[in-house]
Amino acid sequence: MNDLIEELKKTMKREISGPSWVVDELFKPLTEAKSIDEWHEDYGDALWWTFPIQESPYCGSPLDEDWPGYHTHWTPIVIPAAPAPKEGE
Incomplete structure (x- = not known):
């Protein structure tokens, strides 16, 4: 599951126009x-x-x-x- 989340985060970071840290913040409630x-x-x-x-x-x-x-x-x-x-x- 963590590998899938990391892949999804990488994809989202490539596609967003804003700062990449936003993606990390979105996933914190699920992974921390x-x-x-x-x-x-x-x-x-x-x-x-x-x-x-x-x-x-x-x-x-x-x-x-x-x-x-x-x-x-x-x-x-x-x-x-x-x-x-x-x-x-």
Whole structure:
């Protein structure tokens, strides 16, 4: 996934007329892990990480009954758009 994001960023930087740092700023919310201190229950479920990354993320929130308690950072869960209908459907 990160490789795809990096390729998309490169393409966007080539195509925009403004400064390239704008593209980096657009992707920060998706790619930068935030501290647990920045999470609030209004964000809902998230992907939870420890660093260095050695396992898959925990999906949920610190309010869950099965919260492991050792994750220190989170990233939002990106909900994809529905795929476009195939031609003829």
